[in-house]
Amino acid sequence: MKAIRLSGFGGPSALEAVDVPPPQHGPDQMLVRVFGCGVCGHDLLNRGGHFPHTPLPCVMGHEVAGEVVETGPLITKFRAGDRVAMIQRIGCGTCTACRNGQENICTTGPGFYGEQISGGYGEYVVASEMNTVHLPDEIPDDVAPVLSCAIGTGYHALRRAALPIGSTVLITGASGGVGIHAVQLAALAGLEVIAVTSSPDKADDLRANGADHVVIGGHAGGFHAQVRDITDGIGVDCVLEVAGTPTFPSSVRTLRPGGRMVIVGNVDPGNWPFNPALSILKELEFIGSAHATLNDLRKVVRIVAQGKVSPRIGRVMPVSQAAEAHRAMEAKEITGRVVLMHDHAMAA
Ligand SMILES: [Zn+2]
Ligand SMILES: [Zn+2]
Known part of the structure; x- marks a missing residue:
């Protein structure tokens, strides 16, 4: 798959376009073809080396939405073709935090997109029933990536x-x-x-x-x-x-x-x-307050679908321009969110 990868911490030029195999999904996971990915202040910090435990190289991006293309045998609530959005982290599902509906602070699951797990600057990500919600038709592909983080x-x-x-x-x-x-x-x-x-x-x-x-x-x-x-x-x-x-x-x-x-x-x-x-x-x-929980994302989807909050997308750019998006964010040129769209979703 095409992806923008961080191989070493640094400035925007540390983001490199690569062709890598898509991530492998487990039996309780699914493979999602990503529409697009929001660019977060968190990404700028990660790129700059402020999260030194991020394993390199990593495909960046944690604000992800897309379409399910393959499901593991333990997936029951989603099928290929479903439009979905995900919260930033895949929790373990069994720790105290996860059992309390606080999968946003789980420390034992697969982890955070763009850090421990391959993120949305890549064309495919894995997802689980513990971090994924269905998208209603009212929310278009280029808006869905801002639900989990920018709004959630x-x-x-x-x-x-x-x-x-x-x-x-x-x-x-x-x-x-x-x-x-x-x-x-x-x-x-x-x-x-x-x-x-x-x-x-x-x-x-x-x-x-x-x-x-x-x-x-x-x-x-x-x-x-x-x-x-x-x-x-x-x-x-x-x-x-x-x-x-x-x-x-x-x-x-x-x-x-x-x-x-x-x-x-x-x-x-x-x-x-x-x-x-x-x-x-x-x-x-x-x-x-850390990111959003799955329940937060469920509520945000409803609020946005009902038109009660208007997603503010300052700029939509192709994923290939991720470095330029980072530069524009650092220069505070943008009000709201930048969304990086993958080529297949831009053409749609
Ligand atoms: Zn974010
Ligand atoms: Zn957990």
Whole structure:
């Protein structure tokens, strides 16, 4: 199969076009011909060597949808020809996390696409009943790849946040693929949304996607004073920290006493300076949020099919242009998600 492979960590030029055998599916797995694959900030970090345990060479990409072409003998819910989308990880199905419906944090299964298992920058991937859902006709091939991660990650984070209607939520990295859908989902959930972006020219777009307020922040400096003004001096009930290092110092200062932060992403890996007294005296809660579960993806499919969230695809490109897609993401040229389409699906 044609694939874009990472043979050594580095810049976008480390992505090489190769012809490799398709991955082999086990008896409880199926082979899926990939329509396309979303490009995630996570991919840029992986390519750059921030996940040093990624076995090289690896075919990248964890935001995958496609058509089932072969099924193992233990597969009962899917057949060849089914259109499907997958969550980022294939769990083991038997550990405590998997049994609790938290296959997103399983550590003993086959693993994560683009890392332990061959990913969606390749024309075929393996999938299992534990990470796959059917796609309805309402969701086209070039939209399906953004369901699991670009939309599912924000859905999962909002579920972790567990906020009543009318709560205030601040969302950093709001113009990115995860952020802009989190803004839409938070608005759909009846929350008052404060979107933080480092790009002033994206403010109108964020309002159109459901943000009640937009503040400009990120590397440029702090935004907590603005947020305090917006919330009548109280602070926000919750932060979805999607950007991480650039925004964390200001984000934590926007929380009201008793507020919570859901930590979703970190664009610049490294430690965050934090004074624990803040958490103690204000009883702040910090909650991690990893990707999406199979149930999250099921819900996202329904929400998108019903038109309640509009997938934001900033650019559709052929998989052969993966390096260019990475460069455009690093240059922050894109609002929403880039989807890399395989040739067979582009022609369709
Ligand atoms: Zn992703
Ligand atoms: Zn497991």
